[in-house]
Amino acid sequence: xxxxxxxxxxxxxxxxxxxxxxxxxxxxxxxxxxxxxxxxxxxxxxxxxxxxxxxxxxxxxxxxxxxxxxxxxxxxxxxxxxxxxxxxxxxxxxxxxxxxxxxxxxxxxxxxxxxxxxxxxxxxxxxxxxxxxxxxxxxxxxxxxxxxxxxxxxxxxxxxxxxxxxxxxxxxxxxxxxxxxxxxxxxxxxxxxxxxxxxxxxxxxxxxxxxxxxxxxxxxxxxxxxxxxxxxxxxxxxxxxxxxxxxxxxxxxxxxxxxxxxxxxxxxxxxxxxxxxx
Amino acid sequence: xxxxxxxxxxxxxxxxxxxxxxxxxxxxxxxxxxxxxxxxxxxxxxxxxxxxxxxxxxxxxxxxxxxxxxxxxxxxxxxxxxxxxxxxxxxxxxxxxxxxxxxxxxxxxxxxxxxxxxxxxxxxxxxxxxxxxxxxxxxxxxxxxxxxxxxxxxxxxxxxxxxxxxxxxxxxxxxxxxxxxxxxxxxxxxxxxxxxxxxxxxxxxxxxxxxxxxxxxxxxxxxxxxxxxxxxxxxxxxxxxxxxxxxxxxxxxxxxxxxxxxxxxxxxxxxxxxxxxx
Numbered sequence: 001x002x003x004x005x006x007x008x009x010x011x012x013x014x015x016x017x018x019x020x021x022x023x024x025x026x027x028x029x030x031x032x033x034x035x036x037x038x039x040x041x042x043x044x045x046x047x048x049x050x051x052x053x054x055x056x057x058x059x060x061x062x063x064x065x066x067x068x069x070x071x072x073x074x075x076x077x078x079x080x081x082x083x084x085x086x087x088x089x090x091x092x093x094x095x096x097x098x099x100x101x102x103x104x105x106x107x108x109x110x111x112x113x114x115x116x117x118x119x120x121x122x123x124x125x126x127x128x129x130x131x132x133x134x135x136x137x138x139x140x141x142x143x144x145x146x147x148x149x150x151x152x153x154x155x156x157x158x159x160x161x162x163x164x165x166x167x168x169x170x171x172x173x174x175x176x177x178x179x180x181x182x183x184x185x186x187x188x189x190x191x192x193x194x195x196x197x198x199x200x201x202x203x204x205x206x207x208x209x210x211x212x213x214x215x216x217x218x219x220x221x222x223x224x225x226x227x228x229x230x231x232x233x234x235x236x237x238x239x240x241x242x243x244x245x246x247x248x249x250x251x252x253x254x255x256x257x258x259x260x261x262x263x264x265x266x267x268x269x270x271x272x273x274x275x276x277x278x
Numbered sequence: 279x280x281x282x283x284x285x286x287x288x289x290x291x292x293x294x295x296x297x298x299x300x301x302x303x304x305x306x307x308x309x310x311x312x313x314x315x316x317x318x319x320x321x322x323x324x325x326x327x328x329x330x331x332x333x334x335x336x337x338x339x340x341x342x343x344x345x346x347x348x349x350x351x352x353x354x355x356x357x358x359x360x361x362x363x364x365x366x367x368x369x370x371x372x373x374x375x376x377x378x379x380x381x382x383x384x385x386x387x388x389x390x391x392x393x394x395x396x397x398x399x400x401x402x403x404x405x406x407x408x409x410x411x412x413x414x415x416x417x418x419x420x421x422x423x424x425x426x427x428x429x430x431x432x433x434x435x436x437x438x439x440x441x442x443x444x445x446x447x448x449x450x451x452x453x454x455x456x457x458x459x460x461x462x463x464x465x466x467x468x469x470x471x472x473x474x475x476x477x478x479x480x481x482x483x484x485x486x487x488x489x490x491x492x493x494x495x496x497x498x499x500x501x502x503x504x505x506x507x508x509x510x511x512x513x514x515x516x517x518x519x520x521x522x523x524x525x526x527x528x529x530x531x532x533x534x535x536x537x538x539x540x541x542x543x544x545x546x547x548x549x550x551x552x553x554x555x556x
Contacts (some may be wrong), residue, residue, distance in 0.1 A: 251551070
């Protein structure tokens with residue numbers, strides 16, 4: 001059992017929690033909590049860490065788990081990103097998706113016996129692509145929430161501009177509630193080129209825009225569709241907005257000038273879901 | 279100018295930022311930032327505080343403002359709830375709403391020349407009541423986001439159980455983006471009684487529930503309607519759910535078990551908004 005907070009493995013975990021660069025170098029990310037641990041794809045699970053008291057209470061969970069490292073509660077707290085750690089975290093290898101994966105909508109990891117039988121409309125994801133395109137999104141909670149809702153709404157993939165917040169940031173990971181394992185995503189290295197590629201593949205690009213000409217629910221998303229969502233305060237850049245096939249907006253009562261980015265994205269995704277079910 | 283962080287006014291502001299009890303005792307709340315300051319109802323604005331450097335850059339904003347207190351940047355930082363304070367905050371008197379106000383949908387404060395002319399569907403709020411009923415909601419960001427979206431979607435009022443997070447918590451206030459001034463809300467002192475009262479007024483109660491029999495978009499919300507939203511992890515209590523006229527659910531693809539509470543509430547509010555426009 002590791003008890004010292006200056007142990008090299010402890011130092012390493014702290015670094016991985018804090019530094020995007022270090023996560024990238026090692027090609028891993030850290031997930032915390034029993035739900036996220038249970039849902040981690042087994043072939044990408046590199047190392048499991050458990051606190052002394054969590055292991056004592058749940059010994060059967062970790063039978064046969066290898067490699068498994070036990071930490072004293074104090075050492076565990078020093079590597080956790082949460083105020084009240086559950087007592088389990090693990091290192092997971094990253095997975096790379098290509099632009100094509102975003103069009104197909106299911107990560108190979110999730111085509112497994114693991115798919116919930118109660119899911120309402122599994123079939124959606126097999127239909128026309130539905131893509132979220134995020135430009136310069138900065139808030140970790142917003143990105144995580146968009147991933148979680150995207151899986152729920154049947155989005156086939158997410159494309160991010162390079163200046164978005166790191167998807168492997170612990171706060172993002174936590175708020176995805178496991179969707180980060182299952183929704184294909186990629187950071188675009190050639191933004192304009194990739195947007196053009198999607199258009200040439202027949203994907204219509206809809207820019208969520210305060211100056212949209214049409215209400216979001218006046219358009220059909222049954223065909224291949226993508227929603228462009230911009231930065232929390234500044235919205236989409238003009239260059240990106242100009243590539244859109246149409247500007248859409250969510251009507252707003254009262255004195256509201258805009259909605260939270262994750263809320264706006266969710267309203268759009270579930271409108272597409274509604275139409276595709278109907 | 280106040281320069282000391284142990285000045286009694288500074289201590290008082292710190293207390294008001296941190297303690298719900300103190301805010302209640304003094305019947306005030308603290309708002310930060312230029313947008314929230316500008317939108318504060320003038321008749322409820324008690325005291326304005328500005329940092330030395332913000333005042334130097336924006337002297338005209340504060341011409342004739344009384345009472346106005348200038349703080350050194352260091353003193354201002356010590357009273358701010360944000361990491362990078364804008365440099366303006368103010369004390370605002372609370373406003374009490376009755377259950378009836380939630381049915382009518384507009385705070386007297388907002389029936390003013392101040393209403394944005396570009397609002398898409400002002401008329402909604404004058405139609406049938408649309409109420410959000412929140413039980414034991416705990417996350418400040420979720421509550422603030424629900425208020426913001428509620429104003430946008432034309433919700434007429436929000437009823438909260440007494441064990442919800444304090445609506446005057448600085449994080450809630452910030453994420454409302456000003457809607458806290460305009461959306462009528464009240465903490466119910468008699469939960470079952472108030473739910474019964476709403477029902478007797480003809481409001482249909484729809485419980486967002488993972489076991490809902492109908493999809494949320496299979497029901498008409500054109501009549502007087504209320505959505506019941508429960509705690510982030512446990513959902514609605516059984517006693518509350520039993521008072522609902524119908525259970526509804528948002529369909530979910532993949533392995534998603536639930537949506538973020540603010541996202542679920544927003545999808546429901548905008549479905550009602552969509553139907554009421556149509």
